[in-house]
Amino acid sequence: MDDQFELIRSFIVVAQKLSFVEAADGLQIDPSALSRRIRRLEKRLGVRLFNRNTRRVALTEAGVLYLSHCQEVLAKLDQADAIVSHLSTEPRGLLRVTLPVVFGQRHIAPALSEFLNRYPQIDLDLSFTDRFVDVLEESIDVAIRVGQLQDSRLIVRKLASNRRVLCSSPFYLQKYGSPQTPKELEQHSCLNFSRLATGNIWHFSHQSQRIAIPIKGRLRADNAEALYQAVLGGCGIALLATYLVGDALKTGQLSTVLDDWKVPTTDVFAVLGVGQYTPSKTQVFVDFLVERFRDPPDWDVSW
Structure with a gap:
């Protein structure tokens, strides 16, 4: 057998x-x-x-x-x-987790030693990827996702808010000027995340006004860290998560653009597969992440 x-x-x-x-x-x-x-x-x-x-x-x-x-x-x-396993008093076993590359490396990986020390009978198998991972088809225990969720069949726990801002380097803004309206972005080099659900369209709101702007630029990438490095280097204006650019904004390496205009906010989720029972190893891992992000994280405060 x-x-x-x-x-x-x-x-x-x-x-x-x-x-x-x-x-x-x-x-x-x-x-x-x-x-x-x-x-x-x-x-x-x-x-x-x-x-x-x-x-x-x-x-x-x-x-x-x-x-x-x-x-x-x-x-x-x-x-x-x-x-x-739900009957076991001590969580144990192999836990398969998939995480978005930048968020996973910056905000989850540093805490994993604490988790492993707390639960010595759990082993972690981590996959850092920005592609969509089907937790059911690929036998994943927990998927960390940033953005909008589509599959209502899945069990979901919110971990944190994902606030995004338009930002650029002082060098770029000094050389090319700072746009005063979203429409002026059409005259700038905009660095775009190629996996963005809205493609090359950025959406903005101000009071009751809503506007969608088609953007263009010399660089697009499927990795947020690459865009972050490019915007630090003065390549243009980017729409990036504050969990990525928060420190650079605080130190002045980057500056926000179009502060009066808001862009849609999404969330960071822990996604679990469908089932009547959640294994204790999975439950304690998600509870650990919820605990870690319970207080507003540094990246989510105003500068």
Whole structure:
């Protein structure tokens, strides 16, 4: 039975990654060993689960059907594990967490030694990425997300507010001038986050007035730290979270722009998968983060 579950879990990882190399890396085994597992499973079932060549891997019709049933079975097993672990007085086990790169590195990673010392039976597996991670499909215990949430099926805990400001370096503003209205941003180099839900449109409000401005610039990136370094270097004006630029604003390395105009505020959330029971390891981790961000953090105060 243990062998069967090992084969099934290996199959699911390959089906999710559609890459034997990436799946083997995630499972920490040799790709050739993983291939043997899949061939053994296919032989047991009497069907081919993958079509594969040197360039791509794809599920067969049988593979798609088998994947849906396997995920359902493993979800039941995870629920059973959660029910049992919930009875444990000491949280334990491997906790898989995904975090946005900058927020995770700056505001969560420094606290993890305290968490690990507090809960010596919990191991952490962290993935720092700005891509959208499906907590259900990728078997993630907790996902830290910044912005608007779409999936109402998930369990959500708010950690902090995510206030954003327009900012630029004094060098840039001295050279090109400071815009006095959002419309004037069209004449400036605006550095944009390429994963922004609104694309190259920035939204502003002032009292009852609402305006959307299409922006353009010589740099866009899918990493906020890269934009932060660029705006420090005088490359333009950026719309960035205060948890990233707060210190630079306090020291004068950056200055805010269009202070009378507000941009939409979002939040930082801890997102958990769906289930009747939340494992104690997951619960204590989220409670730890809520406790850490209970008081208004330094980045959220006015300068």
